[in-house]
Amino acid sequence: MKSFIVCIAVSYLLVANIKADEATSSSDAESLITSTTLSPASNETDAARSAIKEQLAKLTESCKTSSQANSDDAKIIGTESVPKTEGEKCFLQCVYTGLGIVKNDQFSVEGARLLAQKRFGAFPEELEKANQLIETCSKEAVKKDSKDKCPMGFLIRQCFVKNGQKINFFPKA
Numbered sequence: 295m296k297s298f299i300v301c302i303a304v305s306y307l308l309v310a311n312i313k314a315d316e317a318t319s320s321s322d323a324e325s326l327i328t329s330t331t332l333s334p335a336s337n338e339t340d341a342a343r344s345a346i347k348e349q350l351a352k353l354t355e356s357c358k359t360s361s362q363a364n365s366d367d368a369k370i371i372g373t374e375s376v377p378k379t380e381g382e383k384c385f386l387q388c389v390y391t392g393l394g395i396v397k398n399d400q401f402s403v404e405g406a407r408l409l410a411q412k413r414f415g416a417f418p419e420e421l422e423k424a425n426q427l428i429e430t431c432s433k434e435a436v437k438k439d440s441k442d443k444c445p446m447g448f449l450i451r452q453c454f455v456k457n458g459q460k461i462n463f464f465p466k467a
Contacts, residue, residue, distance in 0.1 A: 311378065317418070324335045329341060331362060342412050342413060342415075343413065346409070346413055348414065349392070349394070350371075350374055350389070352370060353388070353393065354393040356384050356388075356392070357392065358390050361381065361384035361385045361387070361388045361444075362381070362384070363381045363382070363384065363385035364381060366381075367381035367382045367385050370382045370385065370451075371385070371389065372384060374455055376448065376451050376455055377447055379400060379453055380444065383443070383444040383447035383448045384443065384447060385446030386444075386448070386450070386451055387445075387446045388447075389447075390446060390447065390450055390460075393405070393435065393448075394400075395417060399434055399445075399446060400432060400436075400437065400446070401436070401446065401449070401450060403428060403429075403432045406424075406428045407425065408432035410424035410425060410428060422432075423441040423461055423462075424464040426461060426463075427453075427454065427457055427461065427463060430453065430456065430457045431450060431453040431457065434449070434452075434453045435449040435450045435452075435453045436449070441443055
């Protein structure tokens with residue numbers, strides 16, 4: 295896997311300075327891709343961000359199909375909203391799986407940290423916030439009821455939104 299989230303990659307670790315015109319141009323991991331507090335410091339940082347954005351755009355398209363999400367469901371990727379519909383939950387879970395922050399239907403701390411390192415390695419303060427969010431979500435984004443469809447899409451986003459607001463850090467592209 296070439297990238298991270300948290301949103302936190304814990305697709306959901308930063309507040310983006312790039313707003314999406316459409317679902318394919320932004321995301322969560324919403325993760326962990328762009329922050330209003332960051333300005334790219336090097337070509338390496340720009341390249342990492344571009345690679346993650348490209349991966350996210352591809353995931354957005356493939357996840358629309360595989361999760362049977364409609365266009366409205368897919369718009370959640372560029373927001374700080376908690377999913378309300380099954381389509382939104384399944385779409386987000388697919389994207390998070392593709393980014394490596396969901397593995398075997400569980401939150402992947404390792405995958406989230408890899409994505410965070412790739413995106414924020416050159417920014418120690420932002421990386422620390424991402425890792426703090428990952429640590430929190432590793433405890434909170436835990437599947438409880440196996441009857442729920444696509445629970446990780448909901449649980450991870452909920453954790454990113456709730457806890458990201460506390461530390462001014464939410465993942466986006």
